[in-house]
Amino acid sequence: MTSRDTKSVRTDRVGGSYRDPSGFVFYSDGVLYRQINQRYREHYERLMKSGLYDSLTQAGLLISHHETSQPTQTDDGYLVIQPDIIPFVSYPYEWCFGQLQAAAFTTLALMKQALQHGLILKDSSVYNIQFKDSQPMCIDSLSFEIYQPGQPWLAYRQFCEHFLGPLSVMAYRDVRLGQLLRVFLDGLPLDFVQRLLPVTSRFKLPLLTHIHAHASSQKRYQAKTVKTKSGNLSLRGLLALVENLEAGIRSLRWQPPKTAWSDYQTNYSARAKQSKQTIAAAFIEHVRPATVWDFGANDGSYSRLASQAGAFTVAFDSDYVAVEKNYRSVVEHKEKNLLPLYLDLVNPTAPLGWHNDERLSLAQRGPVSLVMALALIHHLAIGHNLPFDLIARYFSDCGTWLIAEFIPKSDSNAQRLLAAREDIFQNYTQKEFEQSFSKYYNIEQLRKIDDSERVLYLMKKR
Amino acid sequence: MNLPFYFLCAIIVFLGTVSPAHAYLDPGSGSFIFQLVLGAILGALVTLRLTFSRVKRFFVAKFSRKHNDKPRH
Numbered sequence: 001m002t003s004r005d006t007k008s009v010r011t012d013r014v015g016g017s018y019r020d021p022s023g024f025v026f027y028s029d030g031v032l033y034r035q036i037n038q039r040y041r042e043h044y045e046r047l048m049k050s051g052l053y054d055s056l057t058q059a060g061l062l063i064s065h066h067e068t069s070q071p072t073q074t075d076d077g078y079l080v081i082q083p084d085i086i087p088f089v090s091y092p093y094e095w096c097f098g099q100l101q102a103a104a105f106t107t108l109a110l111m112k113q114a115l116q117h118g119l120i121l122k123d124s125s126v127y128n129i130q131f132k133d134s135q136p137m138c139i140d141s142l143s144f145e146i147y148q149p150g151q152p153w154l155a156y157r158q159f160c161e162h163f164l165g166p167l168s169v170m171a172y173r174d175v176r177l178g179q180l181l182r183v184f185l186d187g188l189p190l191d192f193v194q195r196l197l198p199v200t201s202r203f204k205l206p207l208l209t210h211i212h213a214h215a216s217s218q219k220r221y222q223a224k225t226v227k228t229k230s231g232n233l234s235l236r237g238l239l240a241l242v243e244n245l246e247a248g249i250r251s252l253r254w255q256p257p258k259t260a261w262s263d264y265q266t267n268y269s270a271r272a273k274q275s276k277q278t279i280a281a282a283f284i285e286h287v288r289p290a291t292v293w294d295f296g297a298n299d300g301s302y303s304r305l306a307s308q309a310g311a312f313t314v315a316f317d318s319d320y321v322a323v324e325k326n327y328r329s330v331v332e333h334k335e336k337n338l339l340p341l342y343l344d345l346v347n348p349t350a351p352l353g354w355h356n357d358e359r360l361s362l363a364q365r366g367p368v369s370l371v372m373a374l375a376l377i378h379h380l381a382i383g384h385n386l387p388f389d390l391i392a393r394y395f396s397d398c399g400t401w402l403i404a405e406f407i408p409k410s411d412s413n414a415q416r417l418l419a420a421r422e423d424i425f426q427n428y429t430q431k432e433f434e435q436s437f438s439k440y441y442n443i444e445q446l447r448k449i450d451d452s453e454r455v456l457y458l459m460k461k462r
Numbered sequence: 463m464n465l466p467f468y469f470l471c472a473i474i475v476f477l478g479t480v481s482p483a484h485a486y487l488d489p490g491s492g493s494f495i496f497q498l499v500l501g502a503i504l505g506a507l508v509t510l511r512l513t514f515s516r517v518k519r520f521f522v523a524k525f526s527r528k529h530n531d532k533p534r535h
Contacts, residue, residue, distance in 0.1 A: 221491040237505025241501045
């Protein structure tokens with residue numbers, strides 16, 4: 001769960017919380033709560049008393065909450081709970097392959113643990129999973145119901161469409177196909193996945209069954225009515241199905257290749273890098289931000305200056321390889337306060353879903369204390385023809401402070417961007433940069449990076 | 463793949479009934495049937511594997527006992 005900026009105190013129901021009649025999420029005086037309805041009472045009490053809640057929260061698989069005395073919002077309400085805070089809500093189309101795979105494992109772990117406690121996972125939406133540090137966890141406390149012997153898993157299709165399908169096309173075809181989740185908010189239709197996958201995917205048993213045969217079955221029965229109340233699957237069969245899905249997820253791998261930007265930082269000297277780190281660290285120390293968005297974060301070297309100083313930092317990059325490497329490093333070192341995410345800054349995440357209110361845009365999830373834009377602005381200005389003025393305006397919408405790096409046109413990386421095109425960027429000068437950004441910011445500090453022509457700025461929003 | 467799959471669809475005709483406690487998701491007809499069939503097959507495979515390992519254990523134990531019962535010289 002996320003808390004919004006305290007300046008805009010919300011008192012309303014969350015847009016994406018309408019599907020499940022068990023309850024809903026709402027804001028009251030800026031605080032996020034979840035109402036549990038009477039019809040879910042029995043299941044909630046079983047969750048809490050069976051030991052499942054304790055087991056899952058201790059394992060970091062389910063968000064913790066506490067019960068409140070808040071009045072219910074509707075007549076059919078039973079109880080209002082207050083979930084813990086997730087510092088930043090992210091979406092599967094912002095995750096790298098490893099993050100989506102980890103979220104899939106978490107979902108299956110929830111299912112297995114639920115069954116051990118006499119409950120079952122009643123939905124397997126990818127949107128129920130959020131990252132807290134490197135750990136993916138379920139944020140929907142109402143995702144469990146009492147298991148009845150013989151009951152099949154009604155969320156089986158959802159799991160295949162939300163996790164197995166997207167991961168298989170990312171692994172087999174192109175990792176950038178993860179962006180399809182932005183279009184197919186309810187998961188990738190399996191007939192679509194089937195068409196995207198190569199024939200060789202049929203040699204892998206979990207994909208042959210859960211994708212190809214599954215899609216054929218959907219097609220065969222699409223116009224037929226089947227009473228889902230009639231149907232019995234033994235617990236052994238159900239567990240075997242879950243184990244088989246887990247094996248399928250585990251069998252999917254994506255190894256990041258070398259890309260243009262994954263070894264970007266080697267383009268300047270060690271002395272310059274050291275100098276840049278020292279200056280950036282001093283700026284962060286000056287601001288002492290609570291939250292940071294690092295745009296164009298690459299492998300997250302500079303994001304870590306902020307996260308290790310205690311600021312919750314989202315490290316955005318438009319290169320899947322960089323995000324994957326960064327995420328793997330976060331997991332390997334069990335790092336805190338750092339969330340690597342995929343973001344194409346020239347087309348940032350838009351509000352999506354019903355009423356464009358289910359999944360938030362990037363800007364709606366801000367603003368943050370500090371925006372970092374290191375070795376980025378020349379890409380936006382020269383690579384995407386964006387005037388300094390527009391860049392400054394967007395950054396100032398995202399956060400109060402800004403650490404920005406100006407790279408002159410003579411720098412080898414700027415030259416690389418100009419190598420195959422006409423130089424139409426007569427306004428790309430340090431003077432123009434300062435003038436444009438000064439419309440939105442006060443320039444607080446300016447430091448030249450040693451052994452380079454680059455300059456770091458610390459600015460504060462006007 | 464499709465032949466054994468559709469053949470085994472017939473299994474579900476003989477299966478019993480149960481009502482999920484609180485379903486709000488549409489499981490999809492084709493997905494639902496497929497899950498029952500696949501779950502039944504995978505469950506049966508687990509049962510076969512367990513039975514095989516029990517039988518194997520039984521004979522291994524018997525053989526080891528006989529072997530151990532031999533008088534020592």
